[in-house]
Amino acid sequence: MRFVANKPTVGPSFRDFDLSRHKSLRTLEVPASSIAYKEPGFLTHVLSTITSPVFSEVIIIYRDYDFGGLHLLPHKSVFREMLPAEREEDDSFRRSRLEALHEMYKVRAFRPVLCADVWDRVREYTVWELKQPVTLEGGFDDFFSKLSVISIPRGSLPPLVEQDYAYSVTPWLPL
């Protein structure tokens, strides 16, 4: 039996993401790793098409690999090992993500939510890290007052690719 390769063809374009008819749309979710750029052109386009009267929030999803260098210590404590240059780069990413979110907010007002969808063992730490204030220049006061941080409990080990990037060791294997 012969298989046809799932070969690349012309993929979805901006025009495919028209949400003007979705009247029950409440939430837009965006993985944090996908808004590492300052220009959120695609997302602002999608936001501009939304006409739903119940649309209220944009959730930025942070996964395990968004917090690299996590060390799991005894007694459930977590330590994140970073060189000063890495810390600076991480802060820069956080700033650019929030700036991108702010650009989207200018197009349409919403409640910005940062969500840690991580392995339960590091959940507390990652929420703490997301709550750390970020210094941004001018005009963000109203935006930050609406910003909230939530988390999703996830008991099972993250997929292998996430373990590779996020954790120094795999301390626990599934039963």
Place this chain on the structure above:
Amino acid sequence: MIITHLIYDKPSLCACSLTCYSWYIAAVPHLHHTLIIDTDDPWKRRFRWPNIILYKHMLGLLPLVKKLHIIARVFYGRGEITPKMFRCCTLLKFSALTNVQELGIEFLNISKFMPRLRRYFGHFLPTVRSLALRSPRGTHRQIIYFIGLFQHLQDLKLIFNSSFGFISKEEAPVGDLTLIPPFVPPLRGRLTMTLSRTVELLEDMIGLFGGIRFRSMDLFNVNGTRLLLNACVETLETLRLHQNDPRGE
């Protein structure tokens, strides 16, 4: 209950289960909630399922499994999940998995299971609410037929791979177009789809299931995005988008 605060903390649950019988009874369903089976090395001359299934079967713990994920690794066409991997004694153990609600299978060669899908997956059908398939092999109709076996299915996850494709229409077995799914699953939960380059699968799914009604969608590089969004105009509440989608930049 104290135990409910610890459901994600396996070491503490293990400690609780050793405390006394009543704590054991409370902790054990959470301890065995998830079963991840890694089919390991595709280069092995003779395939063997991991011993964990045997041990759990002997201890009568398989009915406690609510989430089952079968991981496969494929190199040069070897390592797919096929009927050859399920001998009678293996099927006996698998048939004890009667309460699985979340089922995930990687590299499932559906075409090789046809037409005896129920023999291998029948015990999953009444309970599964969430199905995840990574790089399933088969014709569009066979994949839809497989999905349609799960009568209470709410969430669907289809992850495709660029080097792993569908069976071409020309090579499809005789009678493929007459395959009609036995049930129309509710499909009112979440749809996750990645790297799907064919619209025909979606068109067939919408046609054969009489529409789809997902409340939540996570789409990444899917041809037919507009089709999916239009099909869920009335029901869609949450949409996950990826800015670094090659088409979205």
